[in-house]
Amino acid sequence: MKDKIAKADDDVQKIISRKRRKGDEDRKVGSDIFDKRTLETLYKLANQNYLDILNGEISTGKEANVLKGIKGDEYYAVKIYRIATSDFKKMNFYVDGDPRFKIRLNNKHQLITAWVNKEYKNLERLYKAKVNVPKPITSLNNVLILEFIGDEEGNPAKTVKYQKPKDVDRFLDDLLKETYKFINDAKLVHGDLSVYNVMNFNEKPVIIDVSQSVTSDNPIANELLKRDIGNLYNDFRKLGSQMSKEEIETAIGVEDGKILSLKK
Structure with a gap:
C-alpha cells in the first residue's frame, strides 16, 4: 500500500507541476487538498485517461476546490471535496430525505462519496432536462470532473x-x-x-x-x-x-x- 501511495503521489505531483501554458495566470494549486485518498483518486482518473494535467485553481469554496484540468487540447473543471474540512452535518441534512439515498451515512468517506455522486446525478438530470449547467464527465470518491465553462484560452467564466x-x-x-x-x-x-x-x-x-x-x-x-x-x-x-x-x-x-x- 505504501508503494501504491508513493507512486500515486509522485505521478500526481508530476501532473500538477508540469509547465503551465503560456499566459496562464491561475492561482497556484494548494498542496493542502492532496491527502492520500485524493492522490490515489487523481492517479486513477489520470490512468483512465480523464486527465493529463492539473493547471491551477479556478475557485476555492468552504468544502471544495475547483482546479483546471487538461486532457489533450480540452479543458475541464476538477472539483475536489476536502474530507478534512467538509461540513458533514450539512451534508447529512441534504442527503437524508433524498429518495435516491435511502440510508443515512455516518462514515465520512462514504458520505463524501455519496455527496459527490449526488452532485453528479443532479447534473446528469439537469443536463438531460436541457438546463444550462456544466456537463458532468465522471466522478470518483471525492473528485468530480465537469465541463469547463470559459473561453478557448482557458480563462474561466x-x-x-x-x-x-x-x-x-x-x-x-x-x-x-x-x-x-x-x-x-x-x-x-x-x-x-x-x-x-x-x-x-x-x-x-x-x-x-x-x-x-x-x-x-x-x-x-x-x-x-x-x-x-x-x-x-x-x-x-x-x-x-x-x-x-x-x-x-x-x-x-x-x-x-x-x-x-x-x-x-
Missing part, C-alpha cells in the same frame, strides 16, 4: 457576484427560464441559488454547485425554494433589477413559495 451582467433584467429573465426547467423538467430545487452559484458566461447564466439540490418531493424542498427565491430577489435587486418576488415566482411556476405543478 466568473460568477455574477464578480461579473455583473450588462443587462441585468435580461440576464435575470434568462436565469428564471433556466430555473423553471430546473424545477419543472428536472424536478429539482437548487437550495443555494444566488449570484455566487450562477456564472456569467458571455452574458448567459450557467447554474453551478448543485450538490445540495434536492428532488421536488423532498420534505425540505419548499423551504429551500423559498430561500432561492429570496436570494434571487435580493441579489438582483442590488444589481438594479426592478422585478418583484411575485414576478419571480410566476416566472418559475411557483405561488406563495410552493411549486404549482410538476410534469409527471
